[in-house]
Amino acid sequence: MATPRAIAKSRPHLRVASPGEGPKDDAALVVAVRAGEPGAAGTMWDRYASLVRRVLRRMLGPVDVEDGVQEAFLRLFRDLGSLRDPGSLRSFLIGITLHVAKTELRRRRAKRWLLLAADDVLAEPEALAPNEWHEPRAAVLRLYSVLDRISDERRTVFVLRYVEGLELAELSVVLDCSLATAKRRVADAARRVTFLAASDPLLAPYLEDRS
Amino acid sequence: MTTTEGREPFEERAAGLARVARFVDGHIDGARDAAGRERMLLALSRRSRGLSRASLARRALLVAAALVVAVAAGTGVVLERGSRALQYQVTGPFVTEGSWLGVAPSGGAVAVRFSDGTEVDLGPGSKGQVAEITADGARVVLAAGVLQARVVHRPRARWIVAAGPYTIEVRGTAFDVGWSTAGEELDLSLHDGSVIVRGPSLPEGLRVAAGQRLIARAATGDAQLSSLLAPAPSAVASVQGPAAPTPEDPPEEPSQVHRASRPQATWSEMLADGNFRGVVDAAEARGVDSTLGHGSLTDVVALADAARYLHDRALAKRGLLAERARFGGSAEARGAAFVLGRLADDGGARDEAIRWYDAYLAESPRGSFAAEALGRKLVALVELGDPAGARAVAKDYLSRFPGGAHAAYARDHAKEP
Numbered sequence: 001m002a003t004p005r006a007i008a009k010s011r012p013h014l015r016v017a018s019p020g021e022g023p024k025d026d027a028a029l030v031v032a033v034r035a036g037e038p039g040a041a042g043t044m045w046d047r048y049a050s051l052v053r054r055v056l057r058r059m060l061g062p063v064d065v066e067d068g069v070q071e072a073f074l075r076l077f078r079d080l081g082s083l084r085d086p087g088s089l090r091s092f093l094i095g096i097t098l099h100v101a102k103t104e105l106r107r108r109r110a111k112r113w114l115l116l117a118a119d120d121v122l123a124e125p126e127a128l129a130p131n132e133w134h135e136p137r138a139a140v141l142r143l144y145s146v147l148d149r150i151s152d153e154r155r156t157v158f159v160l161r162y163v164e165g166l167e168l169a170e171l172s173v174v175l176d177c178s179l180a181t182a183k184r185r186v187a188d189a190a191r192r193v194t195f196l197a198a199s200d201p202l203l204a205p206y207l208e209d210r211s
Numbered sequence: 212m213t214t215t216e217g218r219e220p221f222e223e224r225a226a227g228l229a230r231v232a233r234f235v236d237g238h239i240d241g242a243r244d245a246a247g248r249e250r251m252l253l254a255l256s257r258r259s260r261g262l263s264r265a266s267l268a269r270r271a272l273l274v275a276a277a278l279v280v281a282v283a284a285g286t287g288v289v290l291e292r293g294s295r296a297l298q299y300q301v302t303g304p305f306v307t308e309g310s311w312l313g314v315a316p317s318g319g320a321v322a323v324r325f326s327d328g329t330e331v332d333l334g335p336g337s338k339g340q341v342a343e344i345t346a347d348g349a350r351v352v353l354a355a356g357v358l359q360a361r362v363v364h365r366p367r368a369r370w371i372v373a374a375g376p377y378t379i380e381v382r383g384t385a386f387d388v389g390w391s392t393a394g395e396e397l398d399l400s401l402h403d404g405s406v407i408v409r410g411p412s413l414p415e416g417l418r419v420a421a422g423q424r425l426i427a428r429a430a431t432g433d434a435q436l437s438s439l440l441a442p443a444p445s446a447v448a449s450v451q452g453p454a455a456p457t458p459e460d461p462p463e464e465p466s467q468v469h470r471a472s473r474p475q476a477t478w479s480e481m482l483a484d485g486n487f488r489g490v491v492d493a494a495e496a497r498g499v500d501s502t503l504g505h506g507s508l509t510d511v512v513a514l515a516d517a518a519r520y521l522h523d524r525a526l527a528k529r530g531l532l533a534e535r536a537r538f539g540g541s542a543e544a545r546g547a548a549f550v551l552g553r554l555a556d557d558g559g560a561r562d563e564a565i566r567w568y569d570a571y572l573a574e575s576p577r578g579s580f581a582a583e584a585l586g587r588k589l590v591a592l593v594e595l596g597d598p599a600g601a602r603a604v605a606k607d608y609l610s611r612f613p614g615g616a617h618a619a620y621a622r623d624h625a626k627e628p
Binding site: 053057058070074139141149196197 | 231234239243247250252254255320330335521583
C-alpha cells in the first residue's frame with residue numbers, strides 16, 4: 001500500500017492536506033514550505049489563517065479582512081527565507097500581519113486626509129455575529145473610534161498585549177525591542193487608551209468591570 | 212498604587228476594556244475559509260511562474276495611481292494651510308473660544324493629530340490651543356487641565372508645550388502634563404525620551420527623563436522630581452540648575468526627590484486617573500448637597516461621572532439633574548440628557564428613558580450620542596410593545612445612520628406588518 005508521502009510525490013495536484021496532517025511543529029513546517037513540499041502551504045494556511053484573520057480584525061475593527069489575510073500569507077511565503085529561527089514562525093507571522101494592518105491603517109488615514117473627513121468611526125462596519133447584542137457592538141465601534149485616535153504603535157501594543165494576550169517576552173520579539181521597552185510601551189498604551197475611553201458612557205463600564 | 216496582582220490600575224482598566232475588542236474575532240464560515248485557501252494557493256502557483264506581462268502592467272498602473280493620489284493628497288494639504296508648516300486635525304467633542312479649544316468635562320478627550328504623526332490630547336475639562344505651528348513643530352499652550360502628548364522624533368523637531376509660566380521643550384517623547392490654575396501647579400510625567408522644563412526657579416532648564424515625574428509650583432518656585440515608580444515624593448529639596456545629560460535608562464527608584472507630599476488633585480484629574488471613589492469621598496467631605504447646589508460645573512460633572520462609574524445610580528442622577536438645572540444650555544447639560552436616558556434604561560424605566568433620549572435628540576440632533584440615543588429609543592419602544600412607534604423610529608434611524616450599530620436591528624423593525 002502506498003504511503004501518503006508516496007502518493008504526494010506521484011500525484012501532487014490531487015494531494016489534499018487536512019488540518020491534522022502535515023509537519024507536527026512549526027520548525028518542520030517551515031522546512032517543508034521552503035522545500036516546496038506539496039501540501040505544506042495549505043497546512044500553513046490551516047494552522048494560521050484564523051490567527052492572521054483575528055489579529056487583522058482586532059487591529060482594524062469589525063471589517064472584512066480577507067484581502068489582508070491573503071496579503072499576509074503571500075508576504076510570509078515571500079519572506080520565509082529570511083526567518084532565521086524556524087521555531088519562531090508564529091511571532092514572525094504576527095509581525096507580518098501587523099505590517100499589513102498598519103499599511104491599511106495608513107491607507108485609511110490618507111483617505112481621511114484626502115477627504116478632510118473629521119469622523120473616525122468605521123464607515124462600513126461588518127456585522128458582528130448575528131446573536132450578538134447591540135450594546136457590545138456599539139461599544140466595539142466606540143472602542144475602534146478611540147483606537148483611531150492613538151498612534152498605530154500604541155494600537156498595536158494594546159491589541160497584542162491586552163486583546164490577544166501576548167506575553168511580554170513574545171511581545172518584545174514581535175515588536176523587536178527589549179523586554180523593558182516592551183513593558184514601558186505596554187504601560188504607555190494602556191494609559192493612553194484608558195485615558196481616552198474613561199469618559200465614554202459606552203466604554204466606561206468595561207473599564208471598571210472585569211468580570 | 213498597584214493592584215493585588217501587581218499591575219497598575221490603568222493596566223487593570225485596559226484589560227477590562229480589551230474585553231470589548233474580543234467581541235471581534237477571526238471566525239469565518241468554512242466555505243469562505245476554503246475559498247481563501249484556494250485563492251492563496253492559486254496566487255502562490257502563479258507567483259512561482261513569475262510575473263506575467265499583464266500583472267506587471269497592473270503594477271505600473273497601481274504605481275501611477277498611487278502617485279496621483281499622493282499628489283492629490285499633497286495638494287489638499289497645501290490648499291488647506293497654504294504653507295510648508297505641519298498640518299493638524301482636531302477630533303472629539305470640543306468647543307472653541309477664539310483660538311482656544313475647550314473640552315467638556317464629561318465629553319471625552321479631544322485629539323489633536325499633526326501631520327508628522329505627533330499626537331496631543333486634551334483631557335476632559337481642559338483648555339488649550341495650538342499657538343504657533345512651523346515645519347518643525349508647534350507651540351501648544353495648556354491653559355488648564357490635562358494634556359497627553361506623544362511627539363514624533365525627527366531631525367530639527369522643535370515642540371514647546373507651555374503651561375502657566377512653565378515651558379516644556381520637546382524633541383521626541385511621550386508625556387502627560389497637567390496645569391492647575393488654582394494651585395499654579397505643573398504636573399509632568401515622562402514616559403519616553405526627555406524634555407527640558409523652564410520656569411520659575413528653573414531659568415536654565417531642568418531636564419526630565421523617561422520614568423520621571425516633575426511637580427512644580429509657580430507660587431513658591433518649588434520643584435519636585437521623582438520616579439514615576441515611586442509611590443510619592445518623600446524627601447524635601449529644591450531643584451535648580453542647568454540641564455544635565457539624560458541617562459539612557461533612568462533609575463527605577465526616586466532619583467531626585469524633593470517634597471513631602473503631593474498637592475491635592477482636582478476632581479477632574481482624579482476622574483481622568485480613574486480614582487472615582489476619591490471624587491465621591493471628596494464630595495461627601497465637602498457635602499454632596501452643597502456641591503450639587505453651589506459647586507462648579509466641572510466638579511458637578513466629575514461627581515456625576517464618578518458616581519456613575521461606581522454604579523451609584525441615585526447619586527449619578529442627582530448630579531446629572533443638577534447639571535441640567537444649574538447649567539442649562541451648556542454642552543454638559545445636553546450630554547447629561549443622554550446619560551440620564553441610559554440610567555433610566557438600565558433601571559428598566561423605558562418611558563423615562565425615551566423622554567430623555569428625545570430631549571437629547573432635540574437639543575443635540577447631530578451630537579456625539581445621537582445614533583446611540585435613537586437606537587436605544589428604538590429598542591425601548593420595541594420592549595414597550597409599540598411596533599408602530601418602533602417602525603417610525605427604525606426608518607428614521609436607517610435614514611440617518613445606515614451604518615450605525617443598531618442598523619440591523621432597525622431593518623428588522625422597519626418592515627411593514
